[in-house]
Amino acid sequence: MKSGVLLEVRDLHITLDFDGDDIPVVQGIDFELPAGKVLALVGESGCGKSITAQALLRLLSRELRISCGAINFRPDEDQAPVDIVSLGKDGKEIRAIRGNQMSMIFQEPMSSFSPIHRIGDQIGEVIELHLKLSKAETRTRVIELLGKVGIPDPERAVDQYPHSFSGGMRQRAMIAKSLACDPAVLIADEPTTALDVTIQAQILEIMRNLKDEFGMSMIFITHDLGVVAQIADEVAIMYMGKIVEKGPVMEIFKSPQHPYTIALLSAIPRLGKLSNRRKLTSIQGSVPSLFERPAGCAFHPRCDSFIATRCDTHIPAKSLTSAQHEVHCFLHEAVEAEPAA
């Protein structure tokens, strides 16, 4: 593992057990999370982004299985990395990591808390379990955490039940809970999708502060390219279980290389020049079902630059368009093969 890298995913494959058949859901993805950076996994529903995130903490449901690959996690530079794939699903080792060194925020702030326990107790549970603090110390820590994520009057909030919190407040409490043990990596699965736009802006601000002030490293899963532009350092675009393009946020938005990325970016309505609104460029067709995965490049039936007998038969390999910018597309392989043209 390179130095400065906290988490490294290598050739991760996840399959769905469907009546005894193994249906590939995630097909060999690679990425690294450098310390202090935010990596966004972006894609439409069904591209495998949430499943990838769940796999990192071994939270996959029973029908889903990591069939091969490695997830190397090294919260501490001096220690040897742990391969999360090799750990048991419910063993001691993974439970020591979960919620402690790596924690997760989910999309639904309404259903991520138990309605019958006080907010303070639910956040305190994580602290008691991992940090072994006393009741009084835990309470002080919870109040401090609630204050940090901008919950007004934390001394009172700590004794309240989730029902008296609004959606935005619950998501803040969820962030407080995930930060309870100072994790090295925070995984946020669509943390702002269920929230109103003004609340979303507040939550994004909190997350940006976490990154700037505490050097938190995050994996941010979203389908919203606006949110990506505002929070990410690195972006990986996923389509049907593969990363099709990956690179620094500025390069992805300013010079997207994969036809899918280009199409996505032109399909979003922008506030630029409203006075001459053009038609949105849509992507033809829709994402095929997992059971009808196209041969070759999975995007080829919807691609405008489709090359017959190539895209529909072969899977494009990775090509680099700059030091950190990779793309999986034959258009770019062709460019490399014929430098004169």
Next chain:
Amino acid sequence: MSRLLRVSDVKVHFPIGKQGFFGRPAGYVKAVDGVSFDIERGETLGLVGESGSGKTTLGRAILRVLEPTAGEITYEQDGNSVDIMALDRRGLRNIWRNMQMIFQDPYASLNPRMTVRDIISEPLLANRLAKGADLDAQVIDMAKLCGLNTDHLSRFPHAFSGGQRQRIAIARALILHPEFIVCDEAVSALDVSIQAQILNLLKDLQIELKLTYLFIAHDLAVVAYACDSVAVMYLGQIVEIAPTVKLYYSPQHPYTEALMSAIPEADPAQVMQPVFLTGERPSPSKPPSGCRFHNRCQYATDICRSEMPPLRVILEGHQAACHHSEKLSLKGALEHGARD
């Protein structure tokens, strides 16, 4: 352009907390509280606001799918003004041929036990407007117009993706050739690439069939793209209404400014600088005195706490409900910087 619909002072109040079995309600949730606006024929009016602002309730009240508590709704049909509030059940059924609705969730709004053909043809059958070969022909025409593969009409909704289902829902809404469509979050549940397809389809159909839309949505970028004018709702009231470009680039109400500043722009070079609203949104059962926004507004003064500002014309075609609009220079969406 001529007016198609006039909504004046519409209220929808829901009683809450009955005292005793026959008792009077303890209070009312004022989901929609005195809303007035006009929609011109052929235009798209956007209705934005955060969850709980009353936009969906208003959309339903206009069709009287949900009974308004008070107010007037006038619909211009073939040169006659129809008072929707005065219609009986039969009158409503007739007017609903002209006024239809498209819902948010295409997974819940289509009956899973009906084939696509049955779903699209049901309005025609229910109104006894067509049968036999004529019915089939109309269904096929409409399916084609909405971009559906006509070979798949005998399939059931589960065989279709979200975008295709929304096309089915649109075909069903348009089969009676209505003039006015309430699109309630019609693209919110769809992925980006599909959302663009449906937005383009709605636009093409509008031109082809001369439709008028009330476009309810919470995604401000989508609304900016889809609508000619936009009304912003807060706690059951319209706080600002103006042509899209004016509303987005030079808002006249502090709440609109806060909304605009919170839109995450898909450009990493444009770092957003949101105006943060203090406090929580009050409950619509206990709205604050005076201006409903005053307890979260950074510009609020004494008059805002005591007097409710009426929706008034600030500039030509631009209405806002704020005491201080003229004195404030509020930031709009463009002021984040030059954009491509």
